[in-house]
Amino acid sequence: MQYRNFPMVPRVIYGRGAFDDLHEIIAPKRQAGAPFIFLVDDVFARHESLRRRIPLAERDTVIFINTTDEPKTQQVDALRDRLQKEFGAVSGIIGVGGGSIMDMAKAVGLMMTHEGSSAQYQGWDLLQRPGVYRVGIPTLSGTGAEVSRTAVLTGPERKLGLNSDYTTFDQVLLDPSLTKDAPKNQRFFTGMDCYIHCIESLNGTYLNAFSKSYGEKAQALCEDVFLHKNTWDDDSDEALMMASWHGGMSIAYSQVGVAHAVSYGMAFVLGTHHGVGNAIVFNQLEEYYPDGVRRFHDMLDKWRIDLPQNVCANCTDDQFDTMIKVSLGMTPLWENALGKNWPQIMTAPKLRRLYEKM
Numbered sequence: 001m002q003y004r005n006f007p008m009v010p011r012v013i014y015g016r017g018a019f020d021d022l023h024e025i026i027a028p029k030r031q032a033g034a035p036f037i038f039l040v041d042d043v044f045a046r047h048e049s050l051r052r053r054i055p056l057a058e059r060d061t062v063i064f065i066n067t068t069d070e071p072k073t074q075q076v077d078a079l080r081d082r083l084q085k086e087f088g089a090v091s092g093i094i095g096v097g098g099g100s101i102m103d104m105a106k107a108v109g110l111m112m113t114h115e116g117s118s119a120q121y122q123g124w125d126l127l128q129r130p131g132v133y134r135v136g137i138p139t140l141s142g143t144g145a146e147v148s149r150t151a152v153l154t155g156p157e158r159k160l161g162l163n164s165d166y167t168t169f170d171q172v173l174l175d176p177s178l179t180k181d182a183p184k185n186q187r188f189f190t191g192m193d194c195y196i197h198c199i200e201s202l203n204g205t206y207l208n209a210f211s212k213s214y215g216e217k218a219q220a221l222c223e224d225v226f227l228h229k230n231t232w233d234d235d236s237d238e239a240l241m242m243a244s245w246h247g248g249m250s251i252a253y254s255q256v257g258v259a260h261a262v263s264y265g266m267a268f269v270l271g272t273h274h275g276v277g278n279a280i281v282f283n284q285l286e287e288y289y290p291d292g293v294r295r296f297h298d299m300l301d302k303w304r305i306d307l308p309q310n311v312c313a314n315c316t317d318d319q320f321d322t323m324i325k326v327s328l329g330m331t332p333l334w335e336n337a338l339g340k341n342w343p344q345i346m347t348a349p350k351l352r353r354l355y356e357k358m
């Protein structure tokens with residue numbers, strides 16, 4: 001085949017308050033004796049109004065997940081084992097949270113129909129069949145995980161997604177009111193993930209009209225909310241939710257670039273979260289994305305965001321070496337960013353100097 005034939009999320013519902021339609025959406029998917037499992041970010045454990053609206057029936061179960069650390073393969077495997085032991089079959093997995101929960105829900109649903117550890121499926125097209133029915137309900141906007149064909153997990157060897165045609169959700173529910181209470185800094189950093197997706201996609205060698213159309217729209221929406229508006233309001237939540245979707249669609253048919261390649265290495269060694277890690281890296285990338293970085297600095301100033309400094313200051317040589325190895329292993333990202341002869345441009349010493357600046 002000449003071109004990649006991508007799966008898309010087959011069903012999506014959008015609207016303020018759409019969460020209350022969930023019971024109707026999932027009802028036809030219920031199988032006798034098999035519960036729905038709701039994987040919910042534990043930030044909502046104390047959020048009575050959301051908890052009460054989760055449409056539970058029969059043996060449906062809510063599992064609150066702590067996202068202090070981003071999702072790990074062992075965590076996914078343990079949850080799958082627990083669900084199989086406790087329930088046998090399930091009717092579906094419904095994830096309610098940010099990108100971490102989106103990826104957990106996608107991965108756990110896939111692993112319900114696959115043997116072994118999820119670490120075995122980190123890579124490209126290693127999953128062999130569909131998972132159970134899976135619904136994604138984002139409560140933070142920016143990662144595009146709600147629309148992507150990957151579920152990013154940290155495993156024993158690497159941080160890498162389960163990339164496959166089976167990974168995309170069966171249903172997504174976009175309700176911008178769910179993002180309303182996200183803390184300002186978190187909203188900014190996850191929003192910047194989207195902004196960086198756009199800059200990397202639009203300035204990459206893989207760019208094409210499909211990706212460009214989504215990337216330009218997502219970038220404009222990010223700039224509307226983070227550069228042109230002075231306060232955060234309901235419209236901002238709506239715009240950023242659609243930016244996240246479009247940003248995800250843009251990279252589906254292109255690729256991310258330098259910031260992601262470098263921040264993956266940092267995340268693997270230091271556990272830095274995706275949004276803030278990308279921002280720390282992007283801050284140093286004027287050489288590659290001059291215009292995008294300039295506007296990013298304007299957004300930092302406008303929202304008075306303090307970026308963590310000197311995160312690599314105490315790294316050992318071994319840690320730097322691991323970061324560099326993980327980062328330089330992300331071939332498609334470098335190739336998209338710098339072209340086919342990228343290994344001549346981004347060498348290990350150059351990358352080390354870049355990490356030392358962060």
Ligand code: NAD
Pocket residue numbers: 041042043067068070071097098099100101103139140141142143144145146148149150151152178179180181182183186189190193273274275
């Ligand atoms: P997150 O899901 O890790 O959540 C960050 C924090 O925000 C958590 O403390 C969480 O409890 C809190 N939170 C979430 N929603 C909230 C709300 N409405 N109100 C208050 N607090 C809320 O953050 P994220 O940036 O959305 O996701 C990062 C993860 O997404 C990483 O694991 C990254 O690898 C992954 N990712 C995946 C893809 C993909 O295509 N699959 C793309 C980019 C990033």
Ligand code: ZN
Pocket residue numbers: 143193194197260274278
């Ligand atoms: Zn990202």
